[in-house]
Amino acid sequence: MRKIAISNNKGGVGKTTSAVNIGAGLLKFEKKVLLIDIDPQSHLTYSLGIKAHEIKSDVYDLMTGSAGLSNVIVRRNGLDLIPSSPDMEGDKKKNIMDTPGNEFLLKNALSDLSGYDYVIIDCPPALGILTMNALTSVSEVFIPLQTEFLALQGMSELLKKVRVIKEKYNESLDITGIFATMYNERKKLNREVLENVKRYFPDKVFKTCIRENIAIAEAPSFGKSIFDYDKESNGAKDYLELCKEIVERFPHD
Amino acid sequence: MRKIAISNNKGGVGKTTSAVNIGAGLLKFEKKVLLIDIDPQSHLTYSLGIKAHEIKSDVYDLMTGSAGLSNVIVRRNGLDLIPSSPDMEGDKKKNIMDTPGNEFLLKNALSDLSGYDYVIIDCPPALGILTMNALTSVSEVFIPLQTEFLALQGMSELLKKVRVIKEKYNESLDITGIFATMYNERKKLNREVLENVKRYFPDKVFKTCIRENIAIAEAPSFGKSIFDYDKESNGAKDYLELCKEIVERFPHD
Ligand SMILES: Nc1ncnc2c1ncn2[C@@H]1O[C@H](COP(=O)(O)OP(=O)(O)OP(=O)(O)O)[C@@H](O)[C@H]1O
Numbered sequence: 001m002r003k004i005a006i007s008n009n010k011g012g013v014g015k016t017t018s019a020v021n022i023g024a025g026l027l028k029f030e031k032k033v034l035l036i037d038i039d040p041q042s043h044l045t046y047s048l049g050i051k052a053h054e055i056k057s058d059v060y061d062l063m064t065g066s067a068g069l070s071n072v073i074v075r076r077n078g079l080d081l082i083p084s085s086p087d088m089e090g091d092k093k094k095n096i097m098d099t100p101g102n103e104f105l106l107k108n109a110l111s112d113l114s115g116y117d118y119v120i121i122d123c124p125p126a127l128g129i130l131t132m133n134a135l136t137s138v139s140e141v142f143i144p145l146q147t148e149f150l151a152l153q154g155m156s157e158l159l160k161k162v163r164v165i166k167e168k169y170n171e172s173l174d175i176t177g178i179f180a181t182m183y184n185e186r187k188k189l190n191r192e193v194l195e196n197v198k199r200y201f202p203d204k205v206f207k208t209c210i211r212e213n214i215a216i217a218e219a220p221s222f223g224k225s226i227f228d229y230d231k232e233s234n235g236a237k238d239y240l241e242l243c244k245e246i247v248e249r250f251p252h253d
Numbered sequence: 254m255r256k257i258a259i260s261n262n263k264g265g266v267g268k269t270t271s272a273v274n275i276g277a278g279l280l281k282f283e284k285k286v287l288l289i290d291i292d293p294q295s296h297l298t299y300s301l302g303i304k305a306h307e308i309k310s311d312v313y314d315l316m317t318g319s320a321g322l323s324n325v326i327v328r329r330n331g332l333d334l335i336p337s338s339p340d341m342e343g344d345k346k347k348n349i350m351d352t353p354g355n356e357f358l359l360k361n362a363l364s365d366l367s368g369y370d371y372v373i374i375d376c377p378p379a380l381g382i383l384t385m386n387a388l389t390s391v392s393e394v395f396i397p398l399q400t401e402f403l404a405l406q407g408m409s410e411l412l413k414k415v416r417v418i419k420e421k422y423n424e425s426l427d428i429t430g431i432f433a434t435m436y437n438e439r440k441k442l443n444r445e446v447l448e449n450v451k452r453y454f455p456d457k458v459f460k461t462c463i464r465e466n467i468a469i470a471e472a473p474s475f476g477k478s479i480f481d482y483d484k485e486s487n488g489a490k491d492y493l494e495l496c497k498e499i500v501e502r503f504p505h506d
Pocket residue numbers: 010011012013014015016017018039043123124125181182183210211212213214216217218262263264265378401402403404
């Protein structure tokens with residue numbers, strides 16, 4: 001079972017979009033996939049068309065032990081999901097912060113999970129306790145990178161955080177790869193940033209770039225992955241290409 | 254003195270970009286402006302070309318009382334800034350969380366601030382303790398909105414948070430306005446979301462939209478505002494237009 005966190009503390013770089021579409025893309029390779037939404041904004045949950053009132057128990061209930069795996073997993077469009085909810089942001093988050101061993105709440109809750117080939121966790125744009133829980137539960141990190149100046153600035157903090165977690169909490173953790181999102185090769189800025197990233201992190205950048213494609217931004221308003229929304233789009237082609245690379249490129253090769 | 258927080262828990266919607274360019278735009282109206290970076294990612298600080306090693310004391314030192322106003326303010330391109338730094342994310346943030354009265358640390362630190370017409374605070378993509386400090390220090394909130402489906406989803410949580418803070422901590426707090434960012438009128442999704450926002454929040458949407466403009470994304474890599482980088486660009490025209498509206502449109506009109 002490959003467990004992957006999609007993380008980047010920079011906001012709006014395509015974390016949620018990638019979680020949905022990598023998840024859906026892996027189904028095309030006959031993989032069983034579980035998605036986990038650990039962002040209180042719950043955008044992964046909404047992107048699958050699940051409304052807030054439909055959620056009986058969420059990832060918080062799982063982490064604090066008030067619900068088991070079988071009663072938090074919902075199924076949509078062939079994907080299994082452990083949903084999140086907005087009230088994770090307030091007192092509930094504070095409650096998680098104050099629980100002893102709070103770095104491992106999710107890891108412990110997933111300890112007897114089976115029956116999946118891939119587990120994919122969508123993280124919030126932060127390096128706090130929720131992202132910490134994701135990074136102690138997985139052994140792979142995928143970093144979506146918007147190829148712009150400000151997004152590149154945040155990378156060093158993220159890499160530092162992954163190194164610290166690997167040393168102190170989760171020896172198996174490693175960055176499997178960085179992939180460009182919203183990429184437009186006609187924009188000089190995008191080309192320059194991508195060149196920079198390839199130079200800084202030579203063997204960590206996926207070959208596939210996800211191009212800028214309006215269909216990708218439209219799909220979540222219909223609760224669909226890019227494959228169900230517009231299978232002929234550049235977005236569908238790029239995410240399928242990326243999934244092919246993911247399946248063939250094992251971690252820590 | 255108008256004190257404004259630029260806030261939206263959705264990531265990547267143009268908060269930092271707007272803080273820099275509204276700040277620089279207000280200089281064109283002969284206003285004295287102080288920018289405050291309260292996001293540990295420090296993107297507002299980097300956007301003005303200030304490197305991490307140049308910062309002697311930051312907003313954290315100000316909030317915890319280990320530095321005064323006069324030794325945290327740096328000046329660049331005519332703008333005064335209270336910088337942030339990445340180490341605000343770890344133990345320092347935990348220290349703020351555990352300090353009694355931690356919601357008002359920034360407000361208290363700014364209590365004898367004078368000599369400015371506008372104070373503009375750039376917030377992180379979250380509704381935690383740092384955004385809380387910003388929202389208790391100001392009486393106006395500006396909400397940059399990327400006109401896409403996922404960005405619209407986050408609005409209700411943000412509005413709820415502002416209402417709670419107004420009731421419990423800061424009676425003077427109000428949303429002055431919402432403005433569209435990265436707007437492309439040729440994209441149906443952008444037009445539809447903008448129409449939706451105008452219907453939901455009739456008198457809260459600024460007339461000016463900030464159009465999608467690559468020069469805006471290029472400017473921070475040179476440490477410049479859009480006005481210094483490319484004054485003929487759509488970005489410069491739009492942010493100037495927005496500033497005109499801000500100056501003319503007083504809060505709570
Ligand atoms: N390749 C793409 N082409 C066009 N639009 C895209 C693409 N990828 C993502 N988007 C859009 O960009 C916006 C940001 O993406 P998304 O919300 O997935 O980022 P995120 O990193 O999860 O954000 P947050 O930091 O708030 O969690 C969304 O409106 C999404 O629909």
